[in-house]
Amino acid sequence: MNYKPLINIIFLLITIVVFSQSKVKGIVVDIDGNPLPFASVIFKNTTEGTVSDENGSFYLSSPKTHTELQASYVGFDKVILRIEKQNQYFKFVLKESADQLQTVTIVTGRVPKKGNPAIALLEKVWAREKSNGLRMFPNYQYEKYEKIQFDLNNIDSSFTEQKIFKGMEFVFKQIDTSRVSGKNFLPVYINESVYNVYGKNEGNKEFVRQDLVANKNSGIGAGEGVTTYIKDLYVDYDIYDDYIRLFGKSFTSPVGKAGVNTYNYVLADSATISGKWCYNIIYYPIRKNELTFKGDMWIADTVFAVKDISMQVSKSANLNWIKEVYLERDYKVENDSVILPEKDYMMADFSLRKKKSSMGVFGKRTTYFDSYSFNNPKKESFYKEKSDVFADSIYNAGDSYWKTHRIERLDKNEQGIYSMLDTLKTVPKFKRIYNLGVILATGYVEFPNFDYGPVFSTFDYNDVEGVRIRVGGRTYFGVNDMWRLQGYTAYGFKDQRVKYGVFYKYMFDKQKRLIFGIGRRDDVEQTGAGLTTSNDVLGRSFATSGLFSSGASNLLTDVKLTNVFFSAEPVDNINFEINFAQRSLKSASPAFNLSYVDEFGNIQNETQQTELGFAIKYTPGRKIFGNGVERKNVNDNFPVFYLSYANGFGALFNSDFDYQKLQMYYKQPFYIGSIGRTTTTIEVGKTFGEASLALLNIVPGNQSFFNIQNTFGLLNYYEFVTDTYASLHLEHNFNGRILGKIPFLRKLNLREVVGVKGAYGTITQANIDRNIPAFQSLPFLNLDAKTIAPSQVYYEYNAGIDNILKVFRLDFYWRGSYLDHPNANKFGIKGSFGFTF
Incomplete structure (x- = not known):
């Protein structure tokens, strides 16, 4: 019996399973070995790519299988190399193109505006920015799937083998590799949501209603511990605006008109993407230490709108506690006049130090847009109504629901994250580590359904009370609490008086947010x-403290x-x-x-x-997180x-x-x-x-x-x-x-x-x-x-x-x-x- 065909089939199946994704890294240099910054590196015949950093280095990952990798640089010939294995290291050596020698010096310095084909293309984009996408339709409706995840990154053996993690070794089986930076990471929090979004354009007015349909949450700190950090990932932005606001800062958008005085633009390539002819523009900042991005974008012909764009915050940007920020927007071209949002991805690498090898936390938000409809007009009053975000059906959706409504399937590691995180929360040693982080971040010590604190107010001093000791706390069941009870008591050793404050509030109408509150303070x-x-019963001005008084x-x-x-x-x-x-x-x-x-x-x-x-x-x-009484x-x-x-x-x-x-x-x-x-x-x-x-x-x-x-x-x-x-x-x-x-x-x-x-x-x-x-x-x-x-x-x-x-x-x-x-x-x-x- 000839077993060779069977062996080949088995080998093929194994290859498909093991290599059902592509991960590559490397460097782009010229023939003299000089690194080429801001070179374009893509999986051939796709828009999945990246731009090399200031040192010519790159990392690129895709959930799909690709066989060829292409590097290009204005003034140089393209080079295509075959992908043979996972995590393959590539060294692209580009040669100067004989018919483009005139442009070699342009891309490495400041690119002139006059006669620049990339800017000419952007001018067509600016002329059409108000007449494409959802702005074109009197009414629209779509489904939105959003996933927010936090991961520990740069996990190595020196970290996992520490005694503190004895008994938690099962956790590290969930380690994966970031498709953006190539760093390994360990998921510690995940939240999934499905929304129905309705919109109406009427002249210069836009009405939008967003109904939460399902929500699933797991991981450390389903309460205050993670929500403190999660809020910055909820900020929406428009790439066509002159500035994109992230983390309280205004970054110059590479698509907005203000970008002309901030970025160098280079028309790098053109190709047919999803049946549409597109142009590839590479951009990078003119000056250092400004709030800018580097990356590339694909512009769809005829529509003259952004098809795909990647934006990576410049390493020299004046940001604290963040090593990297990466944004990605994908649009789908319906026809020659309609282009609609398809995917939005954001990743931020939070860390105390910007050293490349230092540990940190990935905060990631992935949003998919699907099931567009434009023939279901609704009255203006519909958009003023609020959906019931407290419905039990939202938070009790089963696995079958998520399998059919998850626009992006969970990968192998994400599929196991829910069971891993539920187990992790029962490990006493990990709970102690987590609780310390919560105290530093929020000032409260978490107990089941109760938070003690603020701990930083425990000791104080002033000339009237002398040394003052305070203890207090609040009820906390989650971000959708209908009621909250807070209180404290304090004692001054000089005036020998007991002080107190107690406050209760209850929301008895969820739609109109009718809230009743009552409190008493003696202090x-x-x-x-x-x-x-202010009639804040629990308020106490920082000015009351004598510890910091001049x-x-x-x-x-x-x-x-x-x-x-x-x-x-x-x-x-x-x-x-x-x-x-x-x-x-x-x-x-x-x-x-x-x-x-x-x-x-x-x-x-x-x-x-x-x-x-x-x-x-x-x-x-104003945008709000949570729907409870606070x-x-x-x-x-x-x-x-x-x-x-x-x-x-x-x-x-x-x-x-x-x-x-x-x-x-x-x-x-x-x-x-x-x-x-x-x-x-x-x-x-x-x-x-x-x-x-x-x-x-x-x-x-x-x-x-x-x-x-x-x-x-x-x-x-x-x-x-x-x-x-x-x-x-x-x-x-x-x-x-x-x-x-x-x-x-x-x-x-x-x-x-x-x-x-x-x-x-x-x-x-x-x-x-x-x-x-x-x-x-x-x-x-x-x-x-x-x-x-x-x-x-x-x-x-x-x-x-x-x-x-x-x-x-x-x-x-x-x-x-x-x-x-x-x-x-x-x-x-x-x-x-x-x-x-």
Whole structure:
């Protein structure tokens, strides 16, 4: 019997199974051995490719089987090599093309704009960007599948063989290799979602509704531990915009018009892709240390739209804690006039160090778009309705559902991830490692259905309480919790008092987000550290801490507050709230008093006040993670409009004052292209009627060593007291635009910040007379100018350096007016710590 055909068939089957994917790496050089940066490397006859880095090196992977690899470079002949095995190393040696010698020097330096065929092609893309894709259809509908995954990367034997992992060896059987970087990785978190998306284009208006149909989640930290990091992967972007916002930074888009002054573009190739003739453009940044990408794109002929594009953040970009960011967009061409999104992929390599061999975490988001429909028109009211994201069917979809609705099949390692992660969560040693990371990231210690913390508030000190110890926690069942109970208790060893705060809220209507809340607080607080009134029962200003104070921390107030509220969000990002508050306020220290003169001429040391308020908060463009009673913001580039009205009842519940208070708060961040980000904050308000000092509007000072948001860095507490005020804060962060151009500072990734703050305010004579006892006790108040005079404005300005050692910011402040106030601070230095990208 001839067994040879059978053996050949078996060998073929084994080959198909083992090599059902292609992984290659290598380098591209010229005949003299000089590396060729930004060379195009693709699997032949596909758009699956990459661009070599600054050293000519590349890595490329595909889930499909390919047999040939092609390298090309403008001014050089193409070279095609055969793929013989997995992880094969290639050395492409390219020879100069005799008929293109004129262009050899162009691609390695700055490419001129005039006569550049790549830019001429992009101009056609810009002319068509508003007339292709989903914008062309009055109505559309499609299905979206989204997978988010976190993986430990750079796993090697020195890591897996450590004693700490004894008993967890089964985990490392799930190690795989990244198709982007070639690094091995271990999955630790996975989340899958299916959505039905509906859209309507009507003139310049666009209505979009996204219904969550199914969700599956597993891994470490299904709660706060991972959601803290996951939010940056949810930010959407448009490649046709001039700038793509990632991790709070504006990266110049290679497809937007602003890219002409930022990138070199080279027309590298052309080919038939999926039956459509396409042009390949390679792009790379002109300058270093800017927020840019490198990569390539394929432009479909006739449609003149991007067919596929890959974008890799430049290694010299001013980013913290991230070694690599890779974006990929694929579109499918329906016909000569329609091109639709098909796939979106994003990968970020988070790491404490940018060293190539250092361990880190991959954060990956993969999105597929399918089942397009354009003949199902719906009324405008349909898009304003909200789907029920709490339905049990969403979170209980079985394996059969996922097999039919998973547009991208899970690979071998992903198929085993759910069982592996469920097992991993039961290993005590791993739970201890994970819990430590959660504490550092969120400040809370996780227990089943309960979080203890914030742990960083456990110990504190000020001149009134002395050493202060605090314990507290909150219920936590998940991001879709319908209710939450939070509380704390604290004790001061100097005043020998027990303080506490407790707060409960419940959402009894999921669609309109009708929420009821009630709370009580009995504590000491540094009032006068914020203009816009807050009835947050659990709030305690950073200014209250004496550990970080540049002066005495004895101007504290004893606050007893009861708060009841109802809030609703009938329309996304428009929140309405009715608030009932009853408070008792008096000085917590003999260093000053909050006394006032009542209508009978008697001095009263304590203010009793009952207040009913109404507020509207509008946050257009805000994106949210979670659907429970508490949610997290995904983005931070949205404006905030806040308007509140409060009525103080002078005869209700022994209330002391009858007044009306109107306040408005507006904050808007502006991204000014590659120049950086400006943040503008405006606050205005007026108290109609008479009130004690504890109820008036105090321009917020800052006597700490650190920056506190929306305060004035050189003002002392209670230095300016008003009943009518307006304040403006302007701050601009250049994100290293200036310092990044200085050679010996470039590698430090410093970021320059400038700002100016101003306040105007007045106070009526009636309120001055009411509060003479309190004014006389304030150490910094000038009785001859009890508030900012109507003809003048208090202002200060600052300049600072951010991102020092990636975590510290240092600001220098100068006072511009009211230099004659008692103990006026004319100059100051303040710092702040923070983990930002």
